[in-house]
Amino acid sequence: MASPSVPPSAGQPARIAANDSGQASEPAPAPADTSRGTLRIILGDQLSRNVAALEGLDPAVDVVLMAEVMGECTYVRHHKKKIAFVLSAMRHFAADLQAAGIRVDYRRLDDPDNRGSLRDEVIAAATRHRPSRIVVTEPGEWRVLKDMEGWAEAAGLPVDIRPDTRFIASRQHFAAWAGQRKQLTMEYFYREMRKETGLLMTGDGEPDGGQWNLDRENRKRLPDGVTPPEPLRMPPDAITRAVMDLVAARFPDHFGDLEPFWFAVTAGDAERAFDHFVRTALPRFGDYQDAMKQDEPTLFHAVAALYLNAGLLDPLAACRRVDRAYRAGRVPLNAAEGFIRQVIGWREYVRGVYWLKMPGYAETNALEAHRPLPDFYWTGETDMNCLRQCIGQTRREAYAHHIQRLMVTGTFALLAGIAPKQVCEWYLIVYADAYAWVELPNTHGMALYADGGVLGSKPYAASGKYIDRMSDYCRHCRYDVSKATGKDACPFNSLYWHFLEVNRERLKGNRRMALTYRNLDRMDDARRQALMDQAAGFLATLEHA
The missing domain is CATH 1.10.579.10 (DNA Cyclobutane Dipyrimidine Photolyase, subunit A, domain 3)
Structure with missing residues (x-):
C-alpha cells in the first residue's frame, strides 16, 4: 500500500508534534511555508530515516509531506489491520521527524478537506509551500510510479524520483544480472548477493559451512510437545488507538479483524521485536521453517516482513545481526542461512523480477486458469x-x-x-x-x-x-x-x-x-x-x- 494521503485544510497543513510527556501527539495546525526549499514526499512504506527522499534535507527551508489518502486505502480492500498498521506507523514516523526539527506537513485521512489521492495532495502542498522542486523515492508499485511520472506537469515543478537505496540490488543492478539469461534462477542471484554483502562468507570467499543453500535442512515437521515462543506483542498506544477507531469507522466492510492489534509501529519497537525473535525463535527457525501446526500461527518465524517492507527495519542490518548471532554460536547455520536467504535472496530477487517484467507480467496467465475465487x-x-x-x-x-x-x-x-x-x-x-x-x-x-x-x-x-x-x-x-x-x-x-x-x-x-x-x-x-x-x-x- 503506497502512502495514503489527505487533502490540506484551508491552507493550514497539519504537523505531528510531541507533547509535554515526550509522546507523539495528534497533528496540530502549522503555518504554511512560503520558502523556495524542497518538498520531500514520504510514502507509507518508506518510513526510514535513510530513505533517499530525505538525503540532503535542509531543515531550514525544506518540508516533508506525508499524507494519508483514501485512494491508497481502497484501491483494493486492504485488511483493516494492515491499514491501521500503516497509518499508525506513518503518524509515529512523522512525530520522530518533527522532534528532530524537520517540518512535516501531515495530512490525515479524516481531515475535512482531504482530497483522497496522493497526486492531489502533492499538488496542494506545492501550492501551499511554493518549493523549487519535489523529491520522492521511487515507489514499490508500477501503478504509483506511472502516477508519479505525471507529477511534474501537474504541479509545474521538477520532480526528482530517486532510487530506493534501502535495497541491496538496484533495479539497474538486477536488470544487468538478468541480462540475456534464459532462466532467472534465484539461487545464482542469491549467491551474488552473499558475495556482495559478505554475509555468511569465509575470508576466502567461500560460503560458511561449504554450502550456499541449506534448504534441505529447513523441512522438519514440528514434533508433538514442542511449544514455539510467542512473538513480542506491542500494546497499542494512544495514536494507534485513535487510528484503530478511524479504521473501524471508515472501513467496516474491509476484510479481517482489527483486534487484537499487536504490531510494532515504530522503528524502535520493530527492533525490539526482531531482537526477541533472534533470541527466542531463530535458533530453531532453521529446522522448522517449513512446518505448520494447528492453532500456531507464527511458530519460529520472525513476523518481520511487515517491518522490513514498511521501512521500520533495515534488511541488511537485520541480516548482519543474524550473521553475528551465528558467529557467536547462538544459532545454527541452517537457521542463519535460512533467514538470510529469505531476505537478500528471495526478497531482493522478487523485487527485481517485478520491475524487470512489469507491466505485462501481471497480465500473463500461462495455464489459462479462469475459475472464480471461492467464497x-x-x-x-x-x-x-x-x-x-x-x-x-x-x-x-x-x-x-x-x-x-x-x-x-x-x-x-x-x-x-x-x-x-x-x-x-x-x-x-x-x-x-x-x-x-x-x-x-x-x-x-x-x-x-x-x-x-x-x-x-x-x-x-x-x-x-x-x-x-x-x-x-x-x-x-x-x-x-x-x-x-x-x-x-x-x-x-x-x-x-x-x-x-x-x-x-x-x-x-x-x-x-x-x-x-x-x-x-x-x-x-x-x-x-x-x-x-x-x-x-x-x-x-x-x-x-
Whole structure:
C-alpha cells in the first residue's frame, strides 16, 4: 500500500508534534511555508530515516509531506489491520521527524478537506509551500510510479524520483544480472548477493559451512510437545488507538479483524521485536521453517516482513545481526542461512523480477486458469482444515508464513485453476506485509505458475501428502488424506492429478515434470477416470464470492 494521503485544510497543513510527556501527539495546525526549499514526499512504506527522499534535507527551508489518502486505502480492500498498521506507523514516523526539527506537513485521512489521492495532495502542498522542486523515492508499485511520472506537469515543478537505496540490488543492478539469461534462477542471484554483502562468507570467499543453500535442512515437521515462543506483542498506544477507531469507522466492510492489534509501529519497537525473535525463535527457525501446526500461527518465524517492507527495519542490518548471532554460536547455520536467504535472496530477487517484467507480467496467465475465487477465501468456512486454519489466522492476524501461503492457499488456487488476478488481489488485500513488488511475483509466479516459469522451473503442485508431512492439519480434518476418491477423500489428492491432466499439453515437455507424468500414465484408465470425476465433482461444488 503506497502512502495514503489527505487533502490540506484551508491552507493550514497539519504537523505531528510531541507533547509535554515526550509522546507523539495528534497533528496540530502549522503555518504554511512560503520558502523556495524542497518538498520531500514520504510514502507509507518508506518510513526510514535513510530513505533517499530525505538525503540532503535542509531543515531550514525544506518540508516533508506525508499524507494519508483514501485512494491508497481502497484501491483494493486492504485488511483493516494492515491499514491501521500503516497509518499508525506513518503518524509515529512523522512525530520522530518533527522532534528532530524537520517540518512535516501531515495530512490525515479524516481531515475535512482531504482530497483522497496522493497526486492531489502533492499538488496542494506545492501550492501551499511554493518549493523549487519535489523529491520522492521511487515507489514499490508500477501503478504509483506511472502516477508519479505525471507529477511534474501537474504541479509545474521538477520532480526528482530517486532510487530506493534501502535495497541491496538496484533495479539497474538486477536488470544487468538478468541480462540475456534464459532462466532467472534465484539461487545464482542469491549467491551474488552473499558475495556482495559478505554475509555468511569465509575470508576466502567461500560460503560458511561449504554450502550456499541449506534448504534441505529447513523441512522438519514440528514434533508433538514442542511449544514455539510467542512473538513480542506491542500494546497499542494512544495514536494507534485513535487510528484503530478511524479504521473501524471508515472501513467496516474491509476484510479481517482489527483486534487484537499487536504490531510494532515504530522503528524502535520493530527492533525490539526482531531482537526477541533472534533470541527466542531463530535458533530453531532453521529446522522448522517449513512446518505448520494447528492453532500456531507464527511458530519460529520472525513476523518481520511487515517491518522490513514498511521501512521500520533495515534488511541488511537485520541480516548482519543474524550473521553475528551465528558467529557467536547462538544459532545454527541452517537457521542463519535460512533467514538470510529469505531476505537478500528471495526478497531482493522478487523485487527485481517485478520491475524487470512489469507491466505485462501481471497480465500473463500461462495455464489459462479462469475459475472464480471461492467464497471460503474470504470467510474461512470450509471443511478442508488446512485452508480453514490458514485463512482463519489470516483474517485474525493479517499474517501467515510463507509455507502456508505457498503450499496451502497457493497450492489450492493452483490446483483448482483459480484466475490469477483474483488470487493476486486476495493476497494483496489480506496480508499486512503485502505490497505489489513482493506480492505479485510470489503469488503470480511462484504459487500459480501464471508467468509460465519466470520464477519457478515447474509449478509448485502437490497433493495432500505434502500438507500431512509438514503439519498436523490433516489429523483435525473431516477428509482422509490417505484417500483420493470417495466422499471423505482429501480434495487436494484428486485435484492434483486433475491439474496434471488438464495442463498436460502445457507441462509435459518440462523435464522436471517427466517422472510425474510417467506416474500418471501408468494408471489404468478406470483409476484415472475416477480421479478426474472426483475432482470435477468437487470443483462443481465451489461457491464463489
